[in-house]
Amino acid sequence: MHRLNTIFLAGTLLSGALAAPVHAQTVHEASVRGHVEVLAGPGLRGRESASADEAAAAAFVGAMFRGYGLHTAPGMTGYTQTADIVVRKLTGPALLTANGAPVAAPLLIASAGQPVTGKLTVFAGTDPAKVPAADVVIVTDTSVNPLRVAGSLDPAKVKLVIVRATPDVQAYFQRIGGAPRLPRSFKGEAPNPRTTVVALADAAFDALAQRPDADIALTLPGLVEEPRVTTNAIGWLPGTDPAAGVLLLSAHLDHFGVRPDGKIMYGANDDASGTAAVIELAKALAQGKRMRRGVLFVAYGSEEAGGFGARKFIQNPPVPLEQIVANLEIEMIGQQDPKLPAGTMMMTGFDRSTFGETLKAHGALVTSDPYPEQNFFQRSDNYALAEKGIVAHTVSGWAVVPTYHTPEDTVDRLDLPFMTRAIQSLVAPLRSLANSRAKPEWKPGGKPTAE
Ligand SMILES: [Zn+2]
Structure with missing residues (x-):
């Protein structure tokens, strides 16, 4: 049975290779749309940082990880990680x-x-x-x-x-x-x-x-202190070689929830788009042959409120941080930047390490960041890891999109065909890196120094 299947599969791949591109299409627009419609739909009311809606979003992401065959991360019994935080309000x-x-x-x-x-x-x-x-x-x-x-x-x-x-x-x-x-x-x-x-x-x-x-x-x-819980979703693909290190693919699942004027801040681009990408990459990389390196898939809570989810993850990582060879954070890939070549994403701090050029050489649609003055490298969850010495960057579509942090950041404004191609372009380069012996390295002067 196994042998027959293998021969049949090999024959199919071989004949397909003559007509089709080397890497099969594994990321589909309908699936991407499904994820962003749940995350940035009315049901989750804008996924406010450290709220029940954020917890529901994390439960959804965790359920997708489980459904696509990801394992619970080492030392964890489920697909979510929580942290107790204190929120302060004036009366x-x-x-x-x-x-x-x-x-x-x-x-x-x-x-x-x-x-x-x-x-x-x-x-x-x-x-x-x-x-x-x-x-x-x-x-x-x-x-x-x-x-x-x-x-x-x-x-x-x-x-x-x-x-x-x-x-x-x-x-x-x-x-x-x-x-x-x-x-x-x-x-x-x-x-x-x-x-x-x-x-x-x-x-x-x-x-x-x-x-x-x-x-x-x-x-x-008066000042009131309110206890709250923030929630990360975490999935794990074990590698075949425990000494080869781990890749970390991440996004943030929270946004601003409902504004005092009653408007929902949907956060479709920021960052339901990146969270959908992490889910799709989990699905794509869980298929096929097991990879040499393990891969952690994380959707953080409370990024918008000060990066608490990422900090909790760093304080309680499922694998020692030294084992993480690179982190790719995916943030706001829902629209194309008119300043960039059509169909490409920017990588913050592209020239600081060899990570971006390695992904690009394997077909990832990434290019350097046209907004160095905005310090985007320092403004996303990748930075907390970069400060620990881990090669960590963020990819984005249009980082200065006009709908940024407005109630108009909605699913109907996302460029789903672009998102789908952009996510697809990361699959083969990440698989290659997960099977490689080479590690991305900081370039001279690229590693952030403690401030
Ligand atoms: Zn934001």
């Missing part, structure tokens, strides 16, 4: 005063969760490195988005930064859901310090900018 609006008098309508954008007092210092530049160490700083130059300055400050030097509520600042506030960002942390750990950010409308801003040395006080209403 009312913040109050800002200057010399004891209230300042009109302060918009709290990010908060450390603590009140702030101090003397006002005016900063007229745009270079965050030149902001003086002072408790409270008002940033008056708006020729660059003042949140860029605010977001790059050292919380040990500046406790509160006040910015003008420019259209960019207001758009950002909408994107984060119209509620201030407060620190989250793993249960039992203190949250990371952060600089509090307040935006003011023009009249209030201009009046305050004329009053250097004013005594500023930001008081907060």
